[in-house]
Amino acid sequence: MVVIGAGFAGLSATRHLRDQPVTVTIVDHHNFHTFQPLLYQVATAGLDPADVAYPVRTIFGREPNVVFRHGRALSVDVDTRQVGLADGTALDYDRLVVATGATTGFFSVPGAPQHALPLYTLADARRLRNNVLGCLETADAHPEDFDGGAPTFVVVGGGASGVEMSGALLELLDVSVRRDRLRIDPERSKVVLLEAGDRLLPGFKHEAGRYAEETLRSRGVVVRLRTPVAEVTGEGVRLGDGTWLRAAAVIWAGGVTVDGTLAASLPTAHGRGGRVTLEPDLSLADHPEVFVVGDAGAVPWGPARPEACPQVAQVAIQSGRHAALQIARQLQGRPTTPFNYHDKGLMATIGRHAAVAQLRRGPILRGTLGWLAWLGLHLVYLVGFRNRVVVLVNWWWRYLDWPSGPRLIVADVDAEP
């Protein structure tokens, strides 16, 4: 059988199939798994790309029934039961788990795909880092190139990614001025967080959104609610009310979509954002041998609550596991069971000593306590012991405020003069 995608959902499905009497071929066009919740730290030079990426072959190195195939899956033919790869070959499957995730959603905002910098893949994070650090170096040498004498960074979207990114950007600015002695006036360099709705962290409780807003403001982020973006250009953004905001870089944390991906092309119904409509057991209607899990699927909360779960790591992990267990049941000739999401809570970090952790019940943890909870949870979930050690070393350094951190501008090809 075949699993497409080595994100949280695909890994989870594959892991829970390793003791089954099947050979699992896991396909991904990257040879590594990306720990997406920490990409914003790669983008802001707190962590290195290798700290949040782990080779798929290493993850399953001791599982004889798991085979990795490096390649891009382009299509699924549910009639002939084949996955078409970009290199022209086809993989036959008897059972299939589609865990292809989502892609950055620019929601038809003109100029956004061309000029805004997304943060969904490791390549995105590296590009963002090179771009932001490059801006800071240019501001050091040529402050006259910037409106107001210093760069403004605009972050679009007030969800968890946008909140985390703006908090981390502010810390990067601070460390650049204080430790790296970049000649940038911290009073003039701004981080602006734009949110179309009337609150931050819309998936969280109101209290968490207010805490994030207050903390970001107190640290110096300009938070603008009810401020939709109408257009993005190389110079900045045009807001919904027609005014222009100049920006050295526009960072897009505006959400994701499944449209345009392999999952969106499956011959079945699709819900909001292209998410694949699923049966209660997460299989496709009329195709009990095909499961769709993670961000790509409109994963229902449970039998009593058919609406789709949010596109977060917990849902991906749990839905991947569920699909694996259903395949095991099918192999044993037993009927499948419906998926039931166990919401363990939500977390977002705002910076050093500040995070919100909204558990299923009980009070919202915030401040240092929330931050420690966030830190612990992310360490536990980081794949691979090696990565855990390195990330811990990096964080420890950062916590002690040592003047380190991989603030490197490394491009594939050196820019020519």
Place this chain on the structure above:
Amino acid sequence: MVVIGAGFAGLSATRHLRDQPVTVTIVDHHNFHTFQPLLYQVATAGLDPADVAYPVRTIFGREPNVVFRHGRALSVDVDTRQVGLADGTALDYDRLVVATGATTGFFSVPGAPQHALPLYTLADARRLRNNVLGCLETADAHPEDFDGGAPTFVVVGGGASGVEMSGALLELLDVSVRRDRLRIDPERSKVVLLEAGDRLLPGFKHEAGRYAEETLRSRGVVVRLRTPVAEVTGEGVRLGDGTWLRAAAVIWAGGVTVDGTLAASLPTAHGRGGRVTLEPDLSLADHPEVFVVGDAGAVPWGPARPEACPQVAQVAIQSGRHAALQIARQLQGRPTTPFNYHDKGLMATIGRHAAVAQLRRGPILRGTLGWLAWLGLHLVYLVGFRNRVVVLVNWWWRYLDWPSGPRLIVADVDAEP
């Protein structure tokens, strides 16, 4: 005053000027220093790029009289005493240290600049890694794409870089088959090391060259001496005797040149490989305010031995220090002194438990002892404590043969199908 270049020579000069009553502007087009002796480990996925790179601003974070300028120096005007940068600005200097290093020398071999993969910069190392790991994945999925059913890697040049690269490539092949379970026949996949001369490690004693040759051969590298390369194509290499050798990748460890760099354009005499001819104190003739250090200069061994030192890290470090001390003497109105190279020895590693360390006197260390000496020395010289810890962790892992290592294929932009 201005230092151009943040390699070993430029860093060394800047460090020894930090207590002087001058402001030093250090210019580099990378915002980081690269620890070049370990680049081959980045290329073979033993270390991560950030393990061997360190931000220049962090290195001089506590030196108030050192200013970093991110930019590419294009020209030096010794009459107006200005350094021209790629962004159109000019930096005035009263004293100048040129430490611009060298660049890969392809020595007029047709096709080499287009098809061979050099290993001189961090970007080179990343590209090589992506290329080699990509070849191995292709070989797993499509063995029929390769002559003999498995990829052959050709390394050109039997100096320290070529020896280290071929040894490390063989270890990568081994770990790929044994740990990552890539379906590649280790008997068919080859590493071929080509050397035009009649021995390996030409700068070392004969005994060291023979040890490297025997050890590489016993581990499976095909060592071919007296085998010059006449041409490189996308398919492989044409040898001096007209025969063709097919290769999945051609790695160029054939040497370096100063030709085509800023140093080569200085209005002065140039020696072999474009190296700048220098006065005994390492200044330019008629320009006692300009020093050239490191790979860019034809640094003399000493007053009694005017021939040029080899282009190695030790010479760069010592010549950079010497230039700084001469500038200090000039500031005090004292005459300058000639440079005198203290040869501490040479080292090259061949793989796990095998290296040669040729000290100034005494026997050549080899095997595990040589490897430990090599390991210790490189750790001591690695800039920055953080890097030392991470590199130590990585090496320790490798030593214990754990199935880890950053075998990631990370490109700036995801390849399209």
